[in-house]
Amino acid sequence: MVRLLQPKHMVQAVNALHWRNSVEFHKLLKDNGDFSICFNSDQGLPQKISVEKMVKMLPRHLIAVVMTPNKDGKSRYILCGIRLLQTLCDLTPRNAKLEQVLLDDVKLSAQMIDLVIIVIIALGRNRKESCNSNKESLLEATLVASCLHLFHGFISPNSQDLVLVLLAHPRVDVFIDSAFGAVLNVVISLKAKLLYRQTDSPKRLGASSVEEVNFHCQQAEAALQFLHSLCQHKPFRERVAKNKELCGKGGVLRLAQSILSLAITPEFVGATITIASTSRMKAKVLSILQHLFEAESVSFLDEVANAGNLQLAKTIASEVLKLLRLGLSKASMATASPDYPMGFVLLNAMRLADVLTDDSNFRSFFTEHFSMVLSAVFCLSHGDFLSMLCSSDLSSREDDANVDYDLFKSAGWVLSIFSSSGQSVTPQFKLSLQNNLTMSSYAHQRTSLFIKMIANLHCFVPNVCEEQDRNRFIQNVMSGLRKDPSSILIKMLPGSSYTPVAQRGTGVCRNLGSLLRHAESLIPSSLNEEDFLLLRVFCDQLQPLIHSEFEESQVQVKDVEGTGGNLSGKQQRKELLNLNNEEASENCDVRVEGMITKQGMNEEVDTVERLKESDADASNLETSGSDTSSNRGKGLVEDGELVQNMSKRFKGSASGEVKEDEKSETFLVFEKQRTKRKRSIMNDDQTGMIEKALADEPDMQRNSASIQLWADKLSQKGSEVITSSQLKNWLNNRKAKLARANKQTGTVRDNNSSGELPESPGDENTWQQKPSTPYIDQTASKTPKTGENLLRSSSSSEEGIKQGQQVRLMDERGDEIGKGMVLRTDGEWYGLSLETRQICVVDVTELSESYDWSKKMIPYGSDDVGRTFTEANSRFGVMRVAWDVNKLQY
Secondary structure, eight states: OOOOOOHHHHHHHHHHHTTOOHHHHHHHHHHOTTSEEEEEOTTSOEEEEEHHHHHHHHHHHHHHHHHSOOOTTHHHHHHHHHHHHHHHHHHGGGOHHHHHHHTSOHHHHHHHHHHHHHHHHHHHSSOOSSOOOHHHHHHHHHHHHHHHHHHHHHTOSOHHHHHHHHHTSTTHHHHHHHHHHHHHHHHHHHHHHHHHHHSOOOOOSOOOOHHHHHHHHHHHHHHHHHHHHHHTSHHHHHHHHTOIIIIITTHHHHHHHHHHTOOOOGGGTTOHHHHHHHHHHHHHHHHHHHHHHTOSSSOHHHHHHHTTOHHHHHHHHHHHHHHHHHHHHHTTSOOSOTTSOOOSHHHHHHHHHHHHTTSTTTHHHHHHHHHHHHHHHHTBOHHHHHHHHSOSSOSOOOOOEEEOOOHHHHHHHHHHHHSTTOOOOOOOOOEEEOOOSOHHHHHHHHHHHHHHHHHHHHOOOTTTSOGGGTTHHHHHHHHHHTSOGGGTSOSOSOGGGBOOGGGHHHHHHHHHHHHHHHHHHTTTTTSOHHHHHHHHHHHHHHHHHHHHHHTTTOOOOBOTTTTOOBOOTTTOOOOOOOTTTSOOOTTOOOOOOOOOOSSOOOHHHHHHHHHHHHHHHHHHHHTTTOOOGGGTTOOOOOOHHHHHHHHHHHHHHHTTOOOHHHHHHHHHHHHHHHTTSOOOSSOHHHHHHHHHHHHHOTTGGGOHHHHHHHHHHHHTTSSSOOOHHHHHHHHHHHHHHHHHHHHHHSOOOSOOTTOOSOSSTTOTTTOOOOOOOOSSOHHHHHSOOBHHHHHHTTTTOTTSOOTTOEEEEEOTTSOEEEEEEEEESSSEETTEEHHHHTEEEEEEEEEOTTSOTTTOEEEEEETTTEEEHHHHHHHHSSEEEEEEGGGEEO
């Protein structure tokens, strides 16, 4: 006989049936043909209950429990009821009658929505400053996440459908405020556990194992992930932005502050789950803030300022700046394992910083602090700078993921803690990758956001900015350039990653020039012309200041255009590096007055643009008609006299004193001077690479796919992007010059590995044929050429081991250990004199399978660089080791 569903019967049913998963529940229904279920009560007595009556009564029953005064076991019982509801929802696809009862009944669906909202209101009503006991905090965290994700069970897995349903509910504003508050409470209790493990304070919390903290962290991430999914839709985030309780009182900002300040303590260094989960939480809350700050219906930041919470917002800005420092410090290094995605922390921090730097409330803060970070980035070595901001194919990138939340498993594990049978195995949730960005798209977005922040801070708006701030940003950048960059960025890069002080002026200008050229190639897909123009003016104004500051110590060791060779004493004149072509003269005297605005460009900027457009036209002529965007704006200034002449005319044009005929004369003289010099598109290393490839494929110019492949490879090894059309022109000119040389002197070997061939059309007069010599002599064919002899003769020969060269690493017995690329051959590296001890620094890219590289000791190991290949990889993000040159082969 089916019992009447009195409250005590409902309690027995919930306690007995919530342990059953959907498969077991389905089997119980099949065993009873009358749509009822048999179970044993708490006293062990057999009971039978109508599923239809239980389903229709369960939401109201749980609401009544929530409304009753607090009593022991109340939260546990509510979680049991939520778990049972989720099981029933999971069962509906396999049971048509249950689907009709549970999902097609509009009244019942409304009761379930009310249940979730009421539970969330109860959990988020009071903001907590400390957590309850360990068990209670885990229970509360699971209850918050389970209630929110129950929406997916009975409404839709699609967040867009949820938004429509929630916005139609009369208590939606109260729910929004409470949901953010409930998640905040979960984060506060998590933070307290992490802080407790870090201190030696008296015991206040229960023993918190790493597994329990991992679980707590995953519950917090799942709850935040639900809010983040709703905020992806404009109607919902607009409603959030209008919520006076949430925004005016700083509820969103407090949640963001709590998440961004989560720190991983030494006890959790190896807890990859916790580290990755907290990182993804930071990425998601940054995304939520960005969406709210960009709300169209109301100015979120103005509401915050009017409510007196601007100081709280500035603490958020401070946390964003920390993430920028950390992210940019790691940007040129390998990141964590793809098995544990860390989220788009840097990318979202830059997106939010783009919004904040364009807001008058935060402009001063970022002008003062971000300019320091910017200066340190510009001080990076040219190779590291290119890999960070001027590349489309990064060595590593951030990966994002969502937690595939399992409500049944989560609730079951927490409830098992309170059970006499003991807790079960901690559940580990699957992660679904959310990488909707290709590698090139990610790289371009990161660079464009970097440029946009510069544009925002460099732009001077008279009606908004104060007069004393007119040149403040560029002055702060200069101040940062005088400091030690390793003290600004997080100290995780070796000293070799930064340009030496003696070459800082040249190095910074070279980096600026590369950024300017790469930025132009991003227009219009990733960068708008307005921000690019602001970047160009920023560079033009920074250039003479750098020259004036660093001219006493600036020594240019190598010709920037890649022709190679050390400069003689007479040639080592103090040079100013032009940002568009990486060459100029000490006589340049550019006026650095007045900022520009996004609202209108003055005549001075217009003159600069016309000068550079003419410069770009000449550059295109010199590269065989290549019209790619990467070639625009790459002017070449040949000698100091011309620069001085141009500077005087530029000054006059800025003040309106130059006549039209003088301007025309300037352009004619400028273009005439430029035709005297032909431009190299490749450096020595790039030329060596393509020459080796031509030995295997002499007719490469006929294979468009091969040309495109090698154009991409070569672009990664130089400061400029080499297009397929440029490479094809180079190949055609090379072939023609070889043919002319053959007519004059006979057959010439078609594999000139010395790189003496001209690198651009029109170089016939400067190219000289060298005697044909074999690549390896007979002795070398018997004895492999090692790095010892090469390095000894590197000062007088071009055959020495060079930076960027591919080598093989050998052990004491002469067996090959692996392969790698030479990073450094001179100077000091963590106390080792490379030249004195005949050592090279090598980035190992491949290790022999016959070695257990995780335990293999490396030579010259230390605490700083690691003592095994594994430790070296953890220190630098790549297996960077010091190796004897006599144990290197190429």
